[in-house]
Amino acid sequence: MLKVKKAIIPAAGLGTRFLPATKTVPKEMLTIVDAPIILYVVEEAVQAGIEDIVLIAGRGKHAIEDFFDTSYELEDKLLKDGKENLLERVTRIREKANIISIRQKQALGLGHAVLCGLPIIGNEPFAVLLGDEITMGFHGEPNVTSQLVKSFEETGTSTISVMKVEDKDVSKYGIAEVEETSRGFFKVTSLMEKPKPSETKSRWALPGRYVFDNSIMDILQSAKPTLNGEIQLTDSMKVLCQSKGLNAMTFTAERYDAGDKLGYLQANIELALQNPALGSELKNYILQLAQRLK
Ligand code: G1P
Numbered sequence: 001m002l003k004v005k006k007a008i009i010p011a012a013g014l015g016t017r018f019l020p021a022t023k024t025v026p027k028e029m030l031t032i033v034d035a036p037i038i039l040y041v042v043e044e045a046v047q048a049g050i051e052d053i054v055l056i057a058g059r060g061k062h063a064i065e066d067f068f069d070t071s072y073e074l075e076d077k078l079l080k081d082g083k084e085n086l087l088e089r090v091t092r093i094r095e096k097a098n099i100i101s102i103r104q105k106q107a108l109g110l111g112h113a114v115l116c117g118l119p120i121i122g123n124e125p126f127a128v129l130l131g132d133e134i135t136m137g138f139h140g141e142p143n144v145t146s147q148l149v150k151s152f153e154e155t156g157t158s159t160i161s162v163m164k165v166e167d168k169d170v171s172k173y174g175i176a177e178v179e180e181t182s183r184g185f186f187k188v189t190s191l192m193e194k195p196k197p198s199e200t201k202s203r204w205a206l207p208g209r210y211v212f213d214n215s216i217m218d219i220l221q222s223a224k225p226t227l228n229g230e231i232q233l234t235d236s237m238k239v240l241c242q243s244k245g246l247n248a249m250t251f252t253a254e255r256y257d258a259g260d261k262l263g264y265l266q267a268n269i270e271l272a273l274q275n276p277a278l279g280s281e282l283k284n285y286i287l288q289l290a291q292r293l294k
Pocket of ligand 1: 130221
């Protein structure tokens with residue numbers, strides 16, 4: 001049985017749901033409650049048993065890789081700012097996983113970013129986690145990447161997560177056309193990147209969590225740019241679903257689209273409600289606010 005021990009986390013491009021960030025602060029470094037988005041994403045991978053995490057970062061994204069470095073300056077600053085908790089979280093990651101960074105020298109899209117991870121991935125299967133989405137299994141449930149890894153290790157077939165979206169959101173996502181094989185599990189029959197709602201009957205969108213067998217790398221190596229002049233991961237997944245096969249599954253974990261303005265606010269509120277130091281005060285505030293808004 002093939003085990004999934006590696007993951008690629010591509011830095012976000014200027015996608016359709018771009019949350020403005022300054023030139024010096026990539027959006028993965030924006031804080032949700034008390035940690036940058038990228039830390040939540042890396043923690044999801046580590047919880048799923050991933051040991052080698054490849055960060056793919058392009059121009060202006062140094063802060064992401066720097067964050068995981070052992071750095072006297074950063075650690076001293078975190079301690080001085082009373083952020084021992086954040087330091088503990090980063091230290092835990094460093095103990096459990098290798099963080100490797102690879103530079104994407106040209107902004108040629110998500111498919112190209114994934115291909116940049118090839119020297120580390122080699123012939124092995126791997127997970128892909130998009131760096132601007134946060135997913136969390138609450139109450140002891142496994143997170144989305146853990147669910148995908150389990151499915152891949154049981155079936156040996158590449159598996160992606162899907163979620164139902166409304167008509168108005170179809171053109172923001174990759175969309176999978178599927179046939180249900182059992183409850184919550186599907187065989188993917190086709191895929192489209194950001195179609196118009198009229199171009200597909202499917203409302204199953206790709207929220208940015210994938211586990212692939214290594215053949216996707218061969219497909220990506222010969223992929224040509226399409227939408228926006230970029231090498232789209234979705235196009236290569238379409239080739240995969242028609243060759244070795246591709247499964248999809250829904251998930252039970254919470255998901256926050258932290259790369260979107262509303263999603264970013266929701267992630268802050270919901271994760272702050274789970275935070276022992278903030279939760280009860282924030283809940284009181286929200287209840288009072290709800291009264292005022294009535
Ligand atoms: C990317 C992918 C798309 C996926 C989306 C999820 O698009 O290309 O298939 O559904 O992420 O966030 P982007 O948002 O980078 O434009």
